[in-house]
Ligand code: BES
Ligand code: MN
């Protein structure tokens with residue numbers, strides 16, 4: 003899909019379709035009013051007849067609108083003007099794009115980017131429009147033997163800004179949006195790929211091919227022989243025939259700054275191991291590598307944007323399976339940090355691979371901050387649902403930066419308390435720490451476990467169990483989150499020099 007920005011009069015656009023907004027109740031937006039004027043009241047006559055109320059997401063496709071140079075005019079309901087906020091804006095854009103795609107306009111000029119969105123400027127509206135458009139048209143059909151082809155697919159869309167003065171800013175926003183959208187798509191594609199295709203070795207090969215695309219991106223792949231001190235990670239890998247891989251991606255584009263390290267959980271399938279999961283919805287555990295996928299997507303976006311920072315991506319990749327070699331409840335292993343762990347539940351495997359990756363970050367880098375991203379706990383889905391990621395950190399400025407990046411990008415996080423009070427839930431009579439707490443506060447006790455391995459640096463943990471994919475038969479699929487949040491955080495880190 004090709005995106006462009008431009009400014010100009012709506013009636014002068016020579017295009018297959020021009021897209022304009024109508025507020026509820028039956029009120030033309032500024033651009034729609036202009037078209038109404040040149041067409042001598044055609045739009046207002048149609049509204050008076052009651053064809054479109056203007057509710058958010060309603061659409062009406064019109065032909066033969068006089069005075070314009072467009073083949074069609076698409077009216078899109080925008081809801082009440084003073085209620086137009088972030089979510090409603092994205093919904094309107096998504097609906098417009100889907101309608102264009104299904105009604106034969108192969109290109110279009112969209113004026114919805116000129117709407118007033120509460121508290122948002124032109125750059126934000128362009129950014130969000132492009133990201134929403136790209137994701138509205140996403141499909142994952144590479145494993146179908148025959149792809150369904152849309153007869154006249156939408157190929158190119160021009161987003162309009164009100165004045166020439168805004169063009170330069172809009173072009174920068176458009177550039178950023180496309181790179182972020184590509185990162186989201188990469189994350190979705192990797193995550194949607196099932197576990198017989200997407201194995202730890204496959205992820206390692208992906209890392210290698212990503213590095214070939216960028217001069218300042220390199221990678222190291224550690225195989226079992228070089229992972230022998232990572233007792234916690236290896237314990238998880240033992241039950242599977244698939245070999246584990248420890249993937250390290252390094253993006254270097256700044257001689258002075260310490261790296262920001264992203265650690266992504268890469269369990270390519272989580273059966274639970276000997277603590278086997280119930281079979282209902284178990285297929286969704288192919289998504290247990292969404293943290294890893296988001297690290298790929300973010301690093302790819304950062305490299306495309308050529309941000310002047312250093313970023314390290316660390317991905318412990320394993321498959322969690324039962325088998326005669328598998329780790330068993332009660333087994334005690336020694337982690338890379340030297341701390342011993344009593345594995346009471348083999349289904350709490352994410353924290354076992356992450357703890358060794360977090361220690362690896364400490365031993366091999368001087369991280370400015372470390373952020374781990376993981377589909378870590380079902381409890382997070384219960385606590386927060388599918389809208390925000392769960393956020394826990396040991397450093398307040400980092401909390402604020404991530405929450406802000408989430409709000410701006412529309413990829414929001416919500417903080418949960420990482421208080422010491424919860425730590426004793428992890429006491430073990432036989433080892434330094436147990437890998438599960440009690441029934442309560444499962445998301446927080448999982449983060450408490452990780453916190454035992456992150457004392458030496460500023461650290462944040464994003465639990466994306468509820469946000470990384472959507473369930474259900476029809477709209478099932480990876481969301482590509484939190485690529486927008488992470489990329490925004492990194493973009494912000496380029497402009498301020500505070501180290502948080
Ligand atoms: N990958 C799962 C968490 C998960 C479950 C994410 C369902 C999304 C949907 C993780 O490895 C896991 O199994 N966690 C256990 C932890 C428990 C054994 C303490 C869980 O949440 O049940
Ligand atoms: Mn598990």
Ligand code: ZN
Nearest residue numbers: 269272290352
């Ligand atoms: Zn898991």
